[in-house]
Amino acid sequence: MTQHPTRADAVALDLASPLRARRELFALPDGVVYLDGNSLGALPRAVAPRLQQVVAEEWGTGLISSWNTADWVGLGRRVGDRIAPLIGVAPGDVHVGDSTTVTLFKTFVAASRLRPGRRVVVLEPTTFPTDGYVAAGVARMLDLELRWCDPADPAASLDEDVALLSLTHVDFRSGAMYDLAALTAAAHDAGALVQWDLCHSTGAVPVALLDADADIAVGCTYKYLNGGPGSPAFAWVHPRHQAAWDQPVTGWFGHSRPFDMDRAFTPADGIARMASGTPPVLALSALDAALDVFDGVSLDVLRAASLSLTDLFLELVNARLGSAFEVITPREHGRRGSQVSLRHEQAYGVVQALVERGVVGDFRTPDVARFGFAPLYVTHADVFDAVGHLVAVLEGDEHLRPEYTVRNAVT
Ligand SMILES: Cc1ncc(COP(=O)(O)O)c(C=O)c1O
Structure with missing residues (x-):
């Protein structure tokens, strides 16, 4: 596999981020990497x-x-x-x-x-x-x-x-x-x-x-x-x-x-x-x-943070997972929103196995695993950890477990 950024590199990016204090405004559960804010946003503490x-x-x-x-x-x-x-x-x-x-x-x-x-x-x-x-x-x-x-x-x-x-x-x-x-x-x-x-x-x-x-x-x-x-x-x-x-x-x-x-x-x-x-x-x-x-967040700063997160995710997926997934999200910044979608024949099982490991994304029919990067609370360290879990899921064939052949009502 090719060289890729380390967890220390990811943490350094977080420390340099002008949004680093914003995550504290959210009540996120410990041990969860939440990459589904493009479906249901996390809970702000003020609510x-x-x-x-x-x-x-x-x-x-x-x-x-x-x-x-x-x-x-x-x-x-x-x-x-x-x-x-x-x-x-x-x-x-x-x-x-x-x-x-x-x-x-x-x-x-x-x-x-x-x-x-x-x-x-x-x-x-x-x-x-x-x-x-x-x-x-x-x-x-x-x-x-x-x-x-x-x-x-x-x-x-x-x-x-x-x-x-x-x-x-x-x-x-x-x-x-x-x-x-x-x-x-x-x-x-x-x-x-x-x-x-x-x-x-x-x-x-x-x-x-x-x-x-x-x-x-x-x-x-x-x-x-x-x-x-x-x-x-x-x-x-x-x-x-x-x-x-x-x-x-x-x-x-x-x-x-x-x-x-x-x-x-x-x-x-x-x-x-x-x-x-x-x-x-x-x-x-x-x-x-x-x-x-x-309050006080510029849209340009938000966008830069979002692109930095999705860039890192794409780079790590590319380096560590090679051709295991087809990336269906455009790589050009001008054509990319704030999520990355990966196509895989067992995408539902992949998403469920990740959830089991505390990495929450979601599945969209027929074969897409979606990962949303809400720039106010997702960190580069989260991105690094999520890809690590993705590698482990595939290496351990965790996505092939029989219970994942039955889909939940909300996927
Ligand atoms: C692009 C888009 N339009 C509309 C909706 C849903 O509309 P509603 O808020 O009525 O459920 C969604 C829900 O995910 C959506 O992604």
Whole structure:
């Protein structure tokens, strides 16, 4: 096997990292190397005390008055304002409240309504399934046509019939990243709008939606934003579209004056019209506290740390595992998100055997082992140890254990 960095080299990189103190902000269990923050982010220490305070004081003591006194009504907007700098947009333009899937339903419909006369929605066939399912449901409802593009060249599917190009910025399976600015420009050249699913980008990869002049973005908050299981998704709509934005779940929280109890629906101004029903106050509070870990972190520093981790992982896998795996994540920095995906015939067994050893990644069908590198809490020493366990798993044929032929409900 070729020369490769040692554990001491990895520790030296950690000591030199401007983010080295951030890991202490997370309550990670001892002995666990957590490489699944691209699926469910780790728990920031600030979350439990905040939830305790919201439950005991705001809910328990304040009761219903907390809608006003604790400004529960404005919580979604305040959380959106904290996400805004992470995606390169202005405060006041980000809504937080529903699941990603429900948010996508609203954005697909509203975006299509902004381009009447155009009937085609373009998606990449490798998109996360929920994006495709929702797009298909909306297409059936509005009599639109879905067009699956070549994932390697989405722009080739654009023409004068396309209302919306909807792409996942970082692919959930391979970790490949699209050129957000170039594809936004291509969509606009064709007269189409563009929507970006930022689930696998936000909090790990810098995103500059306004600079790129994008139209719409959605993203979840339970991955690199560490909001907790099922924490609400965000949506951003460029201010130029907000006045005409007509989303289909016209509920009372999206009304301009909900407590007038009018019979007629008058949408609120701006992004507030994305709201539908009562906001999930506990989940939003957890997310609000979780976002503290990003205070004072520059996106460039975050990106440099992420690339340093994935570079080291790739180098070690290459040097120590040779051709045991096919690396399906692009090696070019410009095309890589914050995860590395390895293809292996027994990928499920590999992931399970690693979990058994305290190295948590995950499996995506049919044959991909995914490793996410959340730059605020994953260290280079973690990376070194993870690859060491990977070598041991294969050497000991641990991935071939019969119990791994049966898959868990969540893989
Ligand atoms: C790219 C992408 N879009 C959407 C979703 C899921 O949406 P929801 O938050 O509604 O489960 C995921 C979940 O992992 C995802 O990776």
